[in-house]
Amino acid sequence: MTVHTARFDAPFALARRRDGDVVHLALVAGDRIRDLSTAELGASDLNDFLATSDWARLAALVDDDGEWMPLADATLTAPVIPRQVLQTGANYREHVIQLVAAGLTQNGDRTPEEARAFAAQLMDDRAAHGEPYFFIGLPACVVGDDEPLVLPAYSDVHDWELELAVVIGREAFRVTREEAMDHVAGYTICNDITTRDLVFRADMKEIGTDWYRAKNAPGFLPTGPFLVPAGFVDGSRVRLRLELNGETMQDATTADLLFDIPALISGASQTMPLLPGDLLLTGSPAGNGQHWKRFLEDGDVMTGSIDGLGTQTVRCTAQPPG
Template identity: 35%
Template sequence: MIWHGLATYDLNGVERPGLVVDNKLYDLAQLALAGQPEQTIGMPDVDGLLDAWDAWVPRLSSLAEQAPGLAAQGRLTAIEGAAYALPYRPRRIFGVASNFYEHADEMGTQLAPRAESQPYVFMKAQSSVIATKATVLMPAETEKLDWEVELGVVIGQTCRHVSVEDALSVIAGYTVFNDISARDLNRRTDYPFKHDWFRGKSFDTFGPLGPWLVPAGCIADPQNLRMTLSVNGEPMQDGNTSQMIFSIAEQIAYLSRILTLQPGDLIATGTPDGVGMGRGVYLKPGDTMTAWVEGIGVIENPVALESP
């Protein structure tokens, strides 16, 4: 399968679905018209594609194969001057906490032996997501704003009680996710419960996502992908999905025992070490974060103070 990314692009204030092939962006409807004119089915947005993912996967793959040839023949023109919008809007966001031993160590978290443990999952507000290049707004309530590069797993099937062996088959694709966290708001002293990850991670703009969705068939081994994050060009995180405590498949199986997973659900699968709290360094207005996952792409987001 030729590599391709399913994107949503913004051109002159209008958002449309696109397909990225060979580092070129093509309008998905125009590509379908040029490559498969006999198929008159309308082209939905990316959210709509996810709702019928199994039916669309082979067609998208075929269009990706055709795109370079159609462009060479002059039958298709790459989109220039467009901005990448949010590729899609997650139905729900599930975050997996302390899923890398080194990250747990830097946070001072004492984990039970893996054999005696299960994934620890929290939910993050869907309204937190923003596109690459969009600004992360630092609320007045925090002085310890932090970063976390993560592999985002997007579910493509309605499913329940999925086995570990079958779990990868329900994945639509992968994306880059930056789990922005207000560390000083993740903890509470006014209740007997120590942590409040929903509050510390769910502010608007705390979920940079993108730049596109890479179909699962384009990623040979999601459990062996390097991921990095830098702040103002200075390397901070450099890890690999192979270092996860609980694999992607184990996370899906665990979640599907609790609830029915749905197309568009996003699982943020955990972050490696190198976050700001472990270094005693935090984000400040004017900083720019660059998060990258091998085989997927890169997102870049500046930081600014939130206006009152």
């Protein structure tokens, strides 16, 4: 069982607590946690609450005498139940440069130096004249860190991608940059696991990227453990840090985003309405396994921390034989 401590700066956050086969929506404050009734929530379920994001209602419960329990005694699962998961590709400048230089490209004729220069110019041009690049993930892949990450046997190059995830509140459809932040309920942590050798189709490179196979195996989107209200987090300047077995692999801030959070929300909302509870991943910084030439293995432990959001611990296990 993953033991969680309240390593976030906010006065409170939401979580989902697993009790056997039942999952309860819960309020976390300091080192305490308590279940929430629908009457206390003022909504029929989590996504109904996020549509209004009436955080003042929950703030009033922080100092009450409800049935609190120690957070360390709770088993937490993913704090969200999204109907849609949108993922942002190539949104940290150095991340893309590293991946291209490491050989993750359809053009293998460039030297590492040429690849870095090519990717740097590409990112600078995108930031100046481009727009965000989105693809969709399966909500079924969203799990808590109470579940182990099972590494499929069909590949040896499963990689990590720590990301700040926006949790949508009020429905957003064709909103402007200026309106975008009014549709954010809060933030959480995601680790967007990627099988690198499946990113590009070997049978027809002209098709391009195959994000379905590369990113949507069971459990490939560990999420949480906390959903922190947007008013307590400045998503434009948080630090992300991922450690693999205690060794730092990713360490960056969202100041390096090519497209900021308002641009992402506005851009994604132009095609399809973003619904309450949906996840919008903002991209992953440099330091993936493709760069280090080290991929996930049986027994690995990843700890991903983001300022104000706590720490997520993911334990890897090999797919059982047979």
